[in-house]
Amino acid sequence: MSDPPTFRLLAAAVLFVPALLWAVFARDIWGFLHKRRPGSRVFVILFSLGSLFALHYVLWTLLVLAPSRSTRVLLLAASDLGAAALLAVGRHFARAWPVRADSPRPAWLAVNYGAAAVAGSVFVLADLDTVALPGGTAFVAFAAYLFAMGALTVWDVRRLARCGAWQPGRLDEYSSADVIALGLGFAALAATLAVDRLAGATGRLLAGEGSASPAVAANVLLHAGTGLLIAVPFVVRDLADTLRGFVTTAAMIAATAGLVLGVHALGARVADAELRRLLDLGAVLGVVLVLVPLQGWLRAAIDRLVFRRRRQRWPEVHSFLRTLSPELGVLECCRRTLAEVARALQLRGAAFLLPSGEAVTHGALALEPLAAAWRRWADALPQHAIGKSRFRDLPLPLLEALFEANVIAIVPVASPRRLWGHVLVRTDLLRASFSDEDDQAIDAVADQLGLVLDAAELLARTVAVERSLAHAEKLAAIGELAARIAHEIRNPVTAARSLAQQLAREPASPFATEHRLILGELERVERQVAALLRFARREDLRLEAVDLGELARATLEAFRPRLEGSGVALELELADGVTARADREKLRQVLVNLLENALDAMTAEAGGPRTLSVAVANGHGAAALEVRDSGPGVPADALPHLFEPFFSTKPSGTGLGLAIARRTVEAHGGRIAVRAGGERGLVVSVELPLAEEGAR
Template sequence: MRRPDVALVAWGLLGTVAASLALAVAGQLPFGLVVLDVGIALAIAAPIALRLLGVVIPDVLVTATLLAAAGGVVVAHTALAARLAPRDLPLLHFAAALVIALVFMPGQAWLRAATNRLVLRRSRHQQAALQAFLHTLSPELGTLECCRRALAELVRVRQVPGAAIILRDGEAIAHGDFDLAPLVHVWPRGAAADALPARSFGTIELRALPLALREALVRAHVTLGAGPILSPRRRWGHLFLNTGMLGGFFHEDDVEGFQAFVAQLALLLDGADLLARTVAVERSLAHAEKLAALGELAARIAHEIRNPVTAARSLAQQLSREPGLPWVAEHRLILEELERVERRVGELLRFARRDELRFEPVDLGELARATLDALRPRLDAAGIAAGLEASPGVVARADRDKLRQVLVNLLENARDALATSPSPRRVTVAVRNGEGVATLSVTDNGPGAPAEVLSRLFEPFFSTKQTGTGLGLAIARHAVEAHGGAIVAAPAEGAGLAFRVTLPLAETP
């Protein structure tokens, strides 16, 4: 029960008890008990009665006023007929008929408009005010802020207790006195929401809805029903209106105005969405240009470094073959460091290079098993237990070598993350087939990463390791996106980090 209903029942019960006590004090105890029983029943039924009055009150008031006016005309006609001469009576009859016609024709429309304005708080200017307000909203505010401001203005202009919007993705926004909880739990989302009627539905149309939705609308005190926020591009969601106890009945012009408001709001949300997409594309292009410039610079630097490093490494290898050479350990260290520099230069070149992909059907389970077998000695040496969970027959359209390099980068990243973790150390590779894509995930039980690091993991040259170049994950993302897939990082269940790669499935012959 809503707060206005509770207040109405409470005041009714309080008045009934006070009247009963007054009668009892006056010695009318039996009559006081009758008043108490009747008063309690009326107080409890008052909210329902007022809602029913909201349906019939315009017609009742207009009819009563017209009958009173007609009665006044008849009384005046009778009084004047007794005083006038017989020859003047036809003129009096004509005047009385004309007055009654004026009362029942233009007077009826005027009375109905006045009733709507004073009792049901309707006005022909309300819709114009709402439309004008929507024109003032900028798409730069974003979809959620546009919804919030539109709801606030709708509640203010229509002078209703509350309103709410449930978007297609489940996001819910309310303003004023509106209980969202019953609707949020059962209202359809996504494709299920698209199956609902593409029109505003009120008391009559509610019968076409599933029982659970009808019950939720009743519990949320939605008296108008719901209007789909529908544009030529998409269905955004539904707008719900709580009109209060005396606003339960809506005429056709009210429903049309409500639909016009919702339709204009849908166009506004389209504009906000297109603007957000445009900004995202511009940022993506700027980022791509920046990466291209970085790649070109990295390639130049790598070529400049690679030649002298290769020469120094060859000389160090020749010196290490000399018999009886002192400082053997130092020569070995020099070779290891030069090899590390060459690996880093190779990463720079791979990042800068844009090789063409050779697509073929690749069994991800077999690829993951072969890659794990090749890296298992290094993982075992680091005290890491490697496991594989592969569904059979998961075949992706991919470049085998590029995809293997992606998996190697992810496993090496997991090995580095587990270097400082206590035992047991685990890394798990999982291959799944779901929802039209192939998924390849690498999960470790290491320390994980904070949110500010997660958002930057795939940025070139960003690394949390002192000796890292920050290119391994950037290369992996570039390779996955070149396949038409995606790669994301998220905290693993319990502890650690999980990388999830999605790839298009290979076409079955």
């Protein structure tokens, strides 16, 4: 290009591209610092690094356009001083960024920044001709410092790199892709210095002569390429905001420049001064009325074309939440909301982890790497959404687990009543960063979901209370009916039993065997009638301090002949001093019922070892009693019904034993539960208030 002014304008435009990119990146980091106020100082270093890069290329843009040699020399001196500081800050950042790396020591920092201060001072004095150095010495010193700092920085990044390509969940540590990008950037810098040394490109720019030469053009392109290559690892970690801001700002600057230049070109052909002023006013109005509103359209277009995110995605999510019915229940509400958010943000996977340990997942997100660390460190999470390199404030074990699961963001879901859990997000590299609008919308969705879950829980409690009342009314009706039937049956059964006892006392009778069988069956009927009456009778408790270990020993003593005869091994874990506030006789009946059920289950099994375990302990502020057997167990679908009246898995069972036991335990203010014993057997656990707590 033969026209020097046009060439200088194009060269300035080329150098302004990396200046704009670094300025947008530094602005985003500043916004992050102001909004989130992270505890780590590494973001302050990152902001300083981005600002120094932007300043460096702005100074070179101005140097190319400066009209006088003295101005160009001053700008070159400022640029060299900034380059020395930039390299020192860059190496400091390279050592401080990985979350697993140790912080640089004060001595290292002193040497790093002290050497930069000395080098920068020498460069400035040489540029201003204040210090006379032999020919080429200043360039050699400058190049040596740049090569040394560049090589050390690339070496540090390579030494600390943990993975190959960039991964969305591992942006807080280095990868081999970072090493490659930085290596190419410093290679471009070396080529820039080689062109400058061989062809004197910087000298020509300072002299203002031969600006259109191929050497100067190559120097400018390589210089700008250096800034763009080194920016790649940083932009990848803030892709959404940086790309959106860079494209929007560049388009606005280009459109404004085109509009102004076009108006000036048109104004040069107009002789009327008043008309020229109207054209200038029209240019200003065009910028205000057309280009400024165009920013929103550009941002929406980038979201749509690059990130595949529609402009109406968040209004649609909010509309969906307004139609989400609490009747679906907590888990189903979580599942549907995850699916809707994943659709809006094009997520690869998401999971909702509840404090109870339950998890709702959508898409591809492996929770296995997180299981152990999450249980221990989940309480350390802050009360706001975290992502976009905010993980480094978390405990290291949790951080490593999040890296392993490739999680890029964590959003707490809370309501005014409680913390419901956390949403974990996984996506691809292109969508691994979110805009400020997305951050605000995610927080709003989490708050709205918390209110929906509150409503779902309250509705579930209301339904449970209604069912409990209906069940209580049903039990009362059953109890009244059972009492009437028992009273009607008991009298004739008693009379028949008395007659059978008299007949059984005559051993010489030819029907002695039949008489004993009749007597046994009538006694069984009488026991069932007694059980019905106990079930129908209101519990009247005589509370006292009862040592559960002592009660268990005394009760088991009566069962020893039966245990030995059935070949059942007894295992006891009876802690001393576990005292419950209870009715001794009622509690003994509960234990007898549990032991009989366990023995019946084991004796019904033909083979296999038979073991009965009884444990007493003081757990969770309550007196705990546990009975475990090694029988065949109970089908999983029958477990929820074991405490229902008249439900039994035994052919000759009445279905009242466990129902009476449950009512007795609950009358004491305790609880009883049953669960499968692993591969075999059944475990029944009883918890009762401690005598000390009851006394208070």
